[in-house]
Amino acid sequence: MIDPFAVCIGTILVLALLGLPIGHAMIAASILYLYLAGLDMGTAAEQLLNGMYSSYILLAVPLFILSAEIMNSGSMTTRLLGFCNALVGRFRGGLAQVNVVQSIIFAGMSGSAIADAAGTGKMMQKMMTDGGRYPASFAAALTAATAVIGPIIPPSIPVVLYALVSDASIGYLFLAGMLPGLLMGLAQMGIVVWTARQRDFPVEAPVPLRQIPGITLRAIPALMMPVVLLGGIYSGITTPTEAAAIAAAYAFLISALLYRTVSLASTYRSLLSSARTTASIGMLIAGALVFNYVITIENIPRTLSLFLQGMDLSPLMFLLIVNVLLLALGCLLEGTTIILIVLPVLIPTAEALGVDLVHFGIVCVVNIMIGLITPPYGLLLFIMTNIGQVSLRALVGEVLPFLYAMLAALAAITLFPDFVLFLPRLFGYQG
Template sequence: MEVFILIGSFVLLLLCRVPIALTLIVSSIVTGLYMEIEPSAIIQRMVGGLNSFSLLAIPFFVLAGEIMNEGGISRRLINLSNVIIGKIRGGLGLVNVLASTFFGGISGSAVADTSSVGSVLIPMMKKNGYDSDYAVSVTISSSAQGVMIPPSHNMIIYSTAAGGVSVGALFMGGLLPGLLLGLILMVLTYAIAVKRNYPKGEAVQKKDIPRIIWEGLLGLLTAVIIIGGIISGFFTATESAAIGTLYAFIITFFVYRDIPLMRMGIILKRTFKTLSMVLFLIGASSAFGWLLALTRVPATVSDTLIGISPNNIVTILMIVVILLLLGTIMDMAPLILIATPILLPVAINVGMDPVHFGVLLILCLAIGLVTPPVGTVLFVGSAIGRLSIEKASKGMMPFYAAMIIVLLLVAFIPNITMFLPDILVE
């Protein structure tokens, strides 16, 4: 009965379109009252879920991304990508993917990537003769790299939900899958461009190339500082995030100088708004996860999935299918917090490393971000491209196939994920 009340109230409130954080809290309190647990104990679990030093990195990562985004980093990364690969056929599509790869190493957010890169490149691609569905599909599919390529605050959320998995190992684990996704998307993007005979990109004037490269590399150095500090062991994830934020502040306001210092107030306001939602959600999920553990839901799910088939491949496929389906109806952060305590024991039981499972989980949910009916990134890209969700989803079909191929490679070839953590992270 406890499980029925907990899960039933959760599903019912979701169907009633109650915000996910409130859904988690109400479900937890109602179940707690039935189990004769004091509401104060549930509140303590919420507060306890936020009492983690690693969570301090999230505000810094969000703030660094907001600063660099506001300061024109997306435009500079687009220019840098154009210098590298923009002259060949379908060059703007390839620039789009490469710019998303670069931007993902700074913002760690697929929505921010689509908003920043897409707002520049989607209208530009349409103006140069690219189909709207192609422009939107390239933008939103490549933005999924933003949650894979470090630094990624979603990795930190998973680390917390998984009981303290190394953030450095997660960052390194997501790097190769993220780059692999970008590479396969570039191949697909070029193939479609050739088939549809899209135009070649315009050559950049030679006198502008040194400045473009310099400005682009200055922005990318933010990610290098964060990742390098963690890998070297010189900084913790939180310390690296703080130093990276300070560097982003200096570069944006004293080197690029595209915006005045007074804009910092607006940047902080947006950062606080994002953090209030993320941290509230983490606290609510902590209470919900505690009740899941009390009612033995993770153990029951684990036994059920393993009992369906003794074959590890079948079990991993079931995990992937469950995550893909959940990703189409719920946003990433709450799903990380809810699904991790349920499915991580199953993954460990079939021999998956927690880092491998974390990267697989986030890749599955990244695909969910571009999949209807609740694909946040799909909605943002469609709005920018002024394209209906139906047409955008149809245009995404070959890109969905490419993303699923990468997903299966990551799921069944652990070395793609574990190679860098094994050699770089102690």
């Protein structure tokens, strides 16, 4: 007798290998499963519509994407880069340090690693390689590594999606990501310092002290965006979704009225690009909602939970297994797919073992983000080979020191949950 679930999994793999987007493949395979199992195939549409229209939180995703697009089309990003250069550009390897610092600051605005790499990443690549100051492969590797910080420091699209599948508080998840994101940034800055000394990277001409107040003043409206966004959430004035809408409006108003760098044509391009990205993510979410229904029918989360509990794992051992699993999957799968398909299977086990879901969420998101630069198939590696016009082999060689530093940071985040939960507890989290 044919096992409907085995056919479903096989169909997803075959369709994905044939080039069909994974979201479409999951929907098609799930409908086939319902047919083979003798269930109402209309249930697929019901699950999709119920999931999409009852999840108010999902509206935050296109709004964060739009705010990042508007920032890139205006001069907000350029002013932020000027501010970062004034802060750390004067040290050896200063432009490389600027790359890290701008990612930390820009992380408080975009919520997307790909947006960081495709936005400020292009600018940093040109600045670092201009005049042969840095090897193109090193600049591309550093930009890929720093982009990983974006979805860890709030706001974060992966964290929003994790909140969707786990019912954990977005506000506390955002708070929990701050210190781990800063730790990742410090680890990368340490690698830059070491590499700059080893390879005698150039020292940039320092920005005169008299110019720093003016540079800072011009950057303040852009620097205020994370304050507006996160202040609204943590003060209780807005929900995360409402804060995302305010962030997009703020980015547009600052770019259009204060900086005067946004035209009707660039606004249209920003809206069009945001719509395309949102549609791509939306299809993944739609496919995951339908496929998760199949997983629920098959009782896979409970079966896996009982199996792992039967192994008498400690919470730490479980987290270490999850780290290895997600790092391996991150080499092969896109992060949104992992969050929407794999994590719902693991969350019941985490709860049963007493793992805090806010800590678990940050550990998972950090793993998935590191997967973006993990050879051989990290998505950011392919993006930066295109932007930097370098070979994948050269890029991988340069990215490995940053990868090792981030794995060390991941170990600390996994082993010390109090470090991750410090800020949420300051704001009243009881976990």
